[in-house]
Amino acid sequence: MAFYIVQFLTGLASAASLFLVASGLSIIFGVTRIVNFAHGAFYMLGAYVAYTLTDRLAGALGFWGGIVAAALIVAAAGALVEMILLRRIYHAPELFQLLATFGLTLMVEDIVVLLWGPSDLVGRRAPGFKGAVDVLGQSVPSYDLFLIVFGPVVLGILWFLFRRTRWGVLVRAATQDRDMVASLGVNQKWLFTSVFAVGVFLAALGGALQIPRDAVHHAMDLRIIVEVFVVVVIGGLGSIFGAFVAAVLVSELNAFGILVFPKISIILVFLVMAVVLIVRPWGLFGKKEAPARRTPGLTVNPWRPLTSIERLACVAVVVLLAALPLLGGNYALSVGAEIAIFVIFAASLHFLMAVGGLASFGHAAYFGLGAYGVALLGKMAGLPMIACLLLGPLLGALGAAMFGFFAVQLSGVYFAMLTLAFAQIVWSVAFQWVEVTGGDNGILGVWPEKWAASPSHFYWLSLAIAALAVVALRIAVFSPFGYALRATRDSPLRSEAIGIDGKRIQWTAFVIAGTFGGLAGALFAYLKGSVFPDNLGISLSVDALVMVLLGGVETVSGAVVGAIVYKALSIWLVSQTDWSKLVLGAFIIVVVVAFPRGIVGTLETFLPRRSPDQGSQAILTSHAETAE
Structure with missing residues (x-):
């Protein structure tokens, strides 16, 4: 029994970082309607920048200062991306916005290799959380317990931010009706920029907090983005509480799946997502929307057969292409x-x-x-x-x-x-x-x-x-x-x-x-x-x-x-x-x-x-x- 309790706590610790990244993606999609494929890249950048600040510049900022500074630096980079790139394509078909963020992901994957090299990097242990706590005779890393507490704290902060501040009211209003918010005189450009920066900050913070637990490598983005999409869809697009519940669910399935269902452990989270989408397409805590009439942003002009x-x-x-063997080699x-x-x-x-x-x-x-x-x-x-x-x-x-x-x-x-x-x-x-x-x-x-x-x-x-x-x-x-x-x-x-x-x-x-x-x-x-x-x-x-x-x-x-x-x-x-x-x-x-x-x-x-x-x-x- 003690082993299963420890496994449960490990799952909760993993859920904290997953929730941070998923909540950021959910916020960005809820307001801007961009399916941000580059969200995993910002998570990865947060981990790499945090590694540099906490390992090589630890004397100047300290470990925790480096973690926060890394998230802020990446958030600033995200804001620049929104202003320089995404603002130009907000009126383009939404699938092209997905394509642009995919191109950005490709660029970041090579940039991190160029700056930090191809080898895995092992970060420092968190000061004050280097040891382990005895739970029913089993050792649980104290840093995992910190993450277990940190996740609900962030959830509470986000709840207060979106429910008790003017900015939060505007964000929720933009999620429901962006045109009405614009007609009331709200500067949508800066609202979108701030939302994107907050979402990127959460993603980068999630990556930075992982460096005491996992090695930093240049494949982190694709690994996390799939799980994040699963979490956001299960919880419901635009629902922060739904992202929290779904992050816990997915993390616990990953923690126990290898023990209970070893043959289908990798499939479990996707089976759950498939079932949720079939039974409740808008997610566990999402709101039902009007069905899409066509591919997002697709407006096809009348086609004609070839003359x-x-x-x-x-x-x-x-x-001419068939003649290639006459000109080219194998x-x-x-x-x-x-x-x-x-x-x-x-x-x-x-x-x-x-x-x-x-x-x-x-x-x-x-x-x-x-x-x-x-x-x-x-x-x-x-x-x-x-x-x-x-x-x-x-x-x-x-x-x-x-x-x-x-x-x-x-x-x-x-x-x-x-x-x-x-x-x-x-x-x-x-x-x-x-x-x-x-x-x-x-x-x-x-x-x-x-x-x-x-x-x-x-x-x-x-x-x-x-x-x-x-x-x-x-x-x-x-x-x-x-x-x-x-x-x-x-x-x-x-x-x-x-x-x-x-x-x-x-x-x-x-x-x-x-x-x-x-x-x-x-x-x-x-x-x-x-x-x-x-x-x-x-x-x-x-x-x-x-x-x-x-x-x-x-x-x-x-x-x-x-x-x-x-x-x-x-x-x-x-x-x-x-x-x-x-x-x-x-x-x-x-x-x-x-x-x-x-x-x-x-x-x-x-x-x-x-x-x-x-x-x-x-x-x-x-x-x-x-x-x-």
Whole structure:
């Protein structure tokens, strides 16, 4: 019993830092409506700056002064980021704001390595809390007990700040109705800056307080941001008390999961988040909001099919690309095949986002399932490569069918977070089911057969499948099904009134996107000759989002351009510089600021507008009449 009590106290201590970071993210989202992916980066910066101030400048500030000073320094940096970057894109689509904060995260990851080096750093022990306290015969670090008390104290301070001060009243009012607050003469710019600074301060303080417990390293940001998203969603967006309760719940699940459910310990928190989202989409303590009508910030202009000249131009481009083996070596062909594969992956997510209005944060799940599908069929069942390519992606389709059934019941950020939860569940299964997936060692030796083994042959295969996949998805966009899906995206009530079953249509689109994502994963497994749990990871899902947003989510073909630019640039930068993330992150930010509609979307603004194809309008009218 004593051991379990100590384990419970350890969970409470971990909950303190997690609550600080989650409350900061919840405050920022509640007012600015920015899903701040860089919040984990500020947490990491807080830890690094605190390490420097408490270890190398301890004589000047002392340990606790260094902790507070580190949080204030990072908060000031956060305020500058808000004024210099985020103010410029508040009116851009919200997904582009997510993209900008992702670019900032990439930059910070390289900056900390540049300033502090790649090695883990071990911070000083907290003065006055270096020993342990005996609890029922078990030793509990006294610093853990300090954190257990500190968490509720911060909760009380935040409650007072938001309930008993004028600033807090304005923040709560802005959370409910920003336009009304602006009409009352409140300077929204400085209100947003102060809110962002407070949120960053809490994140940095959470990171700084961790240095006596954990080593400081440059992967802290991605590790914490996933858990923080889970906490915020479970507790309810904008609810500080909900973030506290959810932080305790998640930390205790992490503490006891390895003891009670060792086989599914990594999955537990995501299972809980999935259940909460399905039963109560707005979180345990959040407030129900009106359902989102479309992807946040998405306003797609009427699309038109390609003209005959444009079709010929596309064919000519594919023919020119097919001639690459005559000009490039094996490395160029390998890079070309990888880019073609990611064109399929990005196009599948783009179909779901642009046509369906559904922004998935876990699309890598179906990419990875397709990869594992061909690996298991080829290695264990001994099926030929053609059969594996046909059947392997069906595992992605099956996963999309299962998860999509629940996901399409939600909308907006709740839909996105549920897809993230499902993706992390699949990743956890792949990581822990060692007997089947090989766990972290992966499945090796997934090589293509002799007819497709040469770099040129595999490149041609990947290019051909990519071209066919893009054509198939484009046909789906301008089919009666595509029009029904777009009607559901734009006006659920009107589409329901003419007899369109919106949820069934969206579920079908989810399955289609998952199938094509699985196809990309299947080809990727043959390209690399192996499959690992990383093929299901959140970083790959974010890559897909970046490709779509860079190309232009409000376009039909933006994903193709976005995938080519992002993947080619990232591969080239890795070969040219040790600071590829810094350069790539800066490039992403420049694109977001200078081209808020994406590369293709911006180019389209310089082209003369044409009305939608009349035949397409006839198809839409016919579908509506049939539905009636």
